[in-house]
Amino acid sequence: MDEQTARARLEALRDELLALSDAASEDRKPVELDQQSVGRLSRQDSLQVQAMAKAADARRTQELRRIEVALQRLEAGEYGWCVECGEAIGEKRLSIDPAAPRCAACA
Template identity: 50%
Template sequence: MNNAELSRFRQLIETRLAELRNENTLGQDGQKTVELDQQSVGRLSRMDALQNQAMARATQARRDAEDSCLRAALTRMDEDEFGYCEDCGEEIAPGRLAFDPAVTRCISCASG
């Protein structure tokens, strides 16, 4: 992989990391503790709020996992290991990396 392609993938990863940081900021309100005051919120409304809170936390966990994978991809770039399959060592197709720059396996190894 040449330097221009690596630079393009690095930019793609850094852009997505910035988007994740922004989404984390926006999603923090949904994870706040739900008030259990019967006077201010009815039972069904409270159940809805608890469900929304659980979904917000699950979404946060997915963002955290994606963040971790993208940071690992940046580390692989720094170590000149980016773009190579961790199983067979062959180059991963640029189209596959463009779709998901955090991918670590070529299509052959990923499909079994």
């Protein structure tokens, strides 16, 4: 994968993750526990939705870090090379996961 294609894919992934995070921001807000207006099961459902939204956001944040590091490797001319052994990362692996920092053997 050439650098221009890799950069475009990484930036598109980053933009998609940021948009998903913005869309889910309402679900991560604190749950109001007003006993007069909401029943116990509704509060539990709200708390569960909030917990799942926070977990999903943590995964998105981790993926965003991987993408930023891959973009930094692109800038440094180190993209496509394994961070552990220094060998080239397979084209197929990078096409599946453009932020992959390791070759298949080291992963």
